[in-house]
Amino acid sequence: MTSLIRNPLTIVWALLTTVTIASSLIALDGGAAHQINTTVTTAVLLIAGVKAQLVIWHFMEVRRAPVWLKATTSGWVVGLFALLLGFYFAGL
């Protein structure tokens, strides 16, 4: 049981869960629900990008995978969130 709690995977999960709750609180505290809020959007999208990378890296074990797989998955995360933030700010 202790080894499960101290397992690096469990620590990653605790981090993911904490930032999930944090991003929900950021969205709730971000003023009126019907208003654009660039700070909230930037924060929650960046947090989502970090979470996706953490799952890919640690749970999917890409951190020990060949370079092509690391590059493809990390490229997807960076490219996707760059496009999402780019479209968001371009449309303001």
Added chain:
Amino acid sequence: MTDVAEDSATGVDQSDRAAGARGHVPGDPSMWFFVIGDLLIFGVYFVVYMYFRVQNHELFLHSQARLNLDIGAINTVMLLSSSLFVALGTAAARAGNSADALRRFWVALAFGAAFPLLKMCEWIPEISAALTPGTNLFFMYYYVMTGMHLCHVLLGLIIMCFVIRNLKTSQQPKISFVETGATYWHMVDVLWLVLFALLYLMR
């Protein structure tokens, strides 16, 4: 070298170290072909959603405010917890500890099965309140994207049942099959993390 030192310090499972051969592709490479393809297809949906969203901020913000953020957040934690136990189960299976692997996959299945049940608790009141795919563009994207994701969750649960059967019935479970199932399940988790931010959180 650094990883080995970290692993020793944190008391990581032997199994994690067994997976430590650098350059190891977890599971069947053809599953990775599917996973990368799926990530790209969903990526296009996410970007197209954003494209339409910024053209009608007001409609999307008003519609989004009618979603149940609590269930969305709880479902995120359910999938993350399920993914954790899948990763722990995979590590145990690799270490040759089938009993632990089996227990962990059962826990993962329980967390994973909570997702569609909670989704129903979310969708039924929304549909009863006349919020359907025909309501507006936001709800069309909401139901189509979460519906497609839900299909992936259901397929993932079926795959997990096969992994459990493999662990239960075989003296020497196929590690590659366990890793392949795990890879698929984690992809389902990754897609939801993006959906949660786009549909429930962003403003």
